[in-house]
Amino acid sequence: MKFGDYQREALKTDQVPYRSDTDKELTRKVVPLLGLAGEAGELLSEYKKFLRDGEGHKLFGERVEEELGDLLWYIANVASKFDLNLDEIAQKNLEKVRDRWGDLVCSIKNFDENFSNQQSFPRRFEVELRKEVQGGQDKVQPYLNGEKIGDGLTDNYPEDDGYRFHDTFHFAYVAVLGWSPVIRALMKRKRKDDKQYDEVEDGGRATVIDEAIVALVFNYAKGHNFFKETSTVDSQLLKTIKSMTSHLEVKERTTGDWEKAIIAGFSVWRQVVENSGGKMFVDMDNREIRFLSS
Template sequence: MDLREYQRRAQETDRNPSNAEEGLIVPLLGLAGEVGTLLSDYKKKLRDRDTYRLFKENVAEELGDILWYVANVATKFGLELDEIARLNLKKTRERFLREDTSECTSPYSFFDDGFPAEEQLPRQFSVEFTQQMQGKTATVFLKWEGHIIGNRLTDNAYADDGYRFHDVFHLSYAAFLGWSPVMRKLMDRKRRSQPKVDEVEDGGRSAVIEEGISAYVFSYAVDHDFLQNSRALDDELLRTIKKLTTNLEVRERSPAQWEQAILMGYRVWRNMRTHEGGRVHVDMLKRTLTYSTCNR
């Protein structure tokens, strides 16, 4: 039986078909009650162990009742259960279904496919981070293909928190998402052949959004040991990033892809901070970001 048919037939047994307050509160309370009963059954299972022989049957019954109330609430709000299920699967797959990048050959279409080669982010490249002291202040500069790119960076903070190495995060976005307006500007790979794309996707506003995401995630990471032992990120963090990028091409990337980009970026950043410099190797084709010391 499909969900559409189930929803229609479940509605035939509704004793309070009105969409008024009473008709809505009954299934909502019923839903809460059935969930409570399911929890109670699980408590009995924990208490009685194998002697509680009807556990599986009771779970099936309670889940059926929960499904009936869900269908009833959906109907009274003018929603289709099959569409709810479809959207939920889409959301959960985008959030939790990580891709295996170990064997990626063509992970997705790049945003700059079809543009002249000089306007594409290099598919494989390395950037060297060098730290030097200017008085008591640590500064970092980046070198790509033997040339210094961008400005010298400090932490711009009272505390030594290592944010001077934050360009690692932009490289991670490039590696895992195929996106980084900041790196496009630093590497002079802006898509000038299409002025509107250059303005919207590679311009100042998109770069500010990327820098904002980097700073926002960093403030979260500070409170979570710089993601040292993190295998997942807070849903609210990822939802905020998706909202910030709603009007940009990177909206096509899923929360799970953002999560991978951030976690790997911080893995490399922690190495960079520990060794006070090093090289970051980007492979957009295999979707990898790796670290090595400068003497390798």
């Protein structure tokens, strides 16, 4: 049976049907919501009995099946009361969980594969973040093939929090997502042959968004021990990132891809900070970034 068919059949047994009386509007919606909560409690109660009685709860399987059926009825009824389609809800939910938890495909299309080598990221390269004194300040300077790229960075913060090594995160985005307007500009790989790419995808606004994402995630990570004990990122944070990049080419990457890029970036960043700098290897072919040496 399809969800839509079930939803229509379930509505025939609704004891609080639609009424034109506006005083009944709240009741007809609250009743199935309360029923949903109640049936969830019934399901938990059956599991409680199973934990208590073990194999002595011989009807456990049947009871769970029954409670799940009741939950399904109330879910369908809530959907009907809010003018929603259960088929569409199920489809969108599958799309959401695939986006969040689906496996990253290493062969995903690179955003610059149709451009010349001079306007594309090298698929594998080493980069070094080196501490050095510039203008009387201790800064972190990125080097590519022994040559400086961009400017040296400080933490720009009252205390030492390691943010001066944050280019690591941009390189992680290159490795896993194939995207970083910041690094594309530093490496002088902007796609100038196409005005749309040059102005939109590689332009100033995209660069600011790239930096904003790094700052946003870093601030979150500070409150979570910089992901030392976890390999997951808050779903709402990932949704915010997707919203920020919804007009850019990187919108093709899933929240799961972003999570992998963030976790990989912090894994390398922690080693870079511990060693006060170091070399890292960016591998776009295998969608990974690795710390090499200090």
